[in-house]
Amino acid sequence: MGIAETTGLGHEHRLMTEEEVRRTVLRGLQEIYAAGRRILVIIPDHTRTVPLGPIFRIVYEELADKAAALDFLVALGTHPPLSEEAIYRRVGISAEEHQRIFPKVRFFNHLWNDPSELAEVGTLTGDEVKEITNGLFEMEVTVTANKMLLDYDVLLIVGPVFPHEVVGFSGGNKYLFPGVAGPEIIHFFHWLGAVITNPVIIGNKWTPVRMVVDRAAGMLKMEKRCLALVVKDEGLAGIYFGAPERAWSQAADLSRKLHIVYKEKPYHTVLSRAPEMYDDIWTAGKCMYKLEPVVADGGTLIIYAPHITEVSATHGRVIEEVGYHTRDYFLKQWDKFKDYPWGVLAHCTHVKGIGSYEDGVEKPRVNVVLATRIPPEVCEKINLGYMDPRTIRPEEYANREEEGVLYVPKAGETLYRLKRAPKELGGNA
DSSP, X not given: OOTTOEEEEEOSSSOOOHHHHHHHHHHHHTTSOOTTOEEEEEEOOTTSOOOHHHHHHHHHHHHTTTSSEEEEEEOOTTSOOOOHHHHHHHHTOOHHHHHHTOTXXXXXXXXXXXXXXXXXXXXXXXXXXXXXXXXXXXXXXXXEEEGXXXXXXXXXXXXXXXXXXXXXXXXXXGGTTTTTBOHHHHHHHXXXXXXXXXXXXXXXXXXXXXXXXXXXXXXXXXXXXXXXXXXXXXXXXXXXXXXXXXXXXXXXXXXXXXXXXXXXXXXXXXXXXOOTTOOSHHHXXXXXXXXXXXXXXXXXXEEEOTTOOOSOTTTHHHHHHHOSOOHHHHHTTHHHHTTSOHHHHHHHHHHHOSEEEETTEEEESSEEEEESSSOHHHHXXXXXXXXXGGGXXXXXXXXXXXXXXXXXXXXXXXXXXESSOOGGGTOOO
């Protein structure tokens, strides 16, 4: 199969059948020359909705007896490592099945911040960065990735594609960078996305951040292939196989049709319910990112997540130091904040949303409130509002759109936009 070619199937108005899934995945896998080669399959963690179990079984059936090695690496980015039990849940098997039915496969977590687990694979020069970012940045960026990658002949990316706040649409080479990347490249392009802002980036395919991701992936010289998945509800609406850039592009086209909801007018109150797969605000922040464009100026967005107890398992200490603020709050005091991890600053701006900072006064466009088990004093410290989740009855927010109230029962993966929006909210007006 040529590098520019893809195979795949997608439906805008229905889910794929089990037979369609099987046939489409097999058709792609059969185009990988696997005999005697070492294959590393890169998969998402539990914070992405995807029916991975059936695909895991097809991949094993097709490749395990041909390949010299068939291993799976969880693309954690900066998320905490998964337990053995959690990895088994992710791929839909038990420990007993691993030993009895799938004995040839091994599972690994990516460790993003352990230098001994990383290898330098290249450098983005200052001129490259200036070109890619349209002059926003001019700096050299060292590109590191999990050193395991260098031990394999083929990297097979398997994961879903959704609108994404940093890169535009997730998936494809994003499972490499930041999925299995080191800190410098992660922090750089997350801050790049934050400077451009979430509403401008999200739901757009060819962003400067996507260009950084693809340029970094090009530094990995082994064969790379991708099963780009488009999820609808709990099933699959599309599967595309090929070079990561091409498979991702086709999946993103279908995702745009399925995962973006357009609204006529903004809402003064949004109750954004976080699913259980988000276990801290670091991940549940997506409940703000995907809905920020439809919150009215001065409106309130409530992240309703009674199960969440902490801000971030990995980055909580830094977030408590800097707080959640608008982009301009950080940029206009850059000497004060430039030495903090840029990826953390990016997350803080994304959760707080766009706004202004003039004469020492910050004016966020949206009032973001946490209705979680994070105590009110912590919410105050990190510069977010607080509501006791026990006082919230979601049904009281439902079916009130004509009143300017929106309830989203599973937030975080579907993007909401206004049909007519100003440029700062992702529109052309």
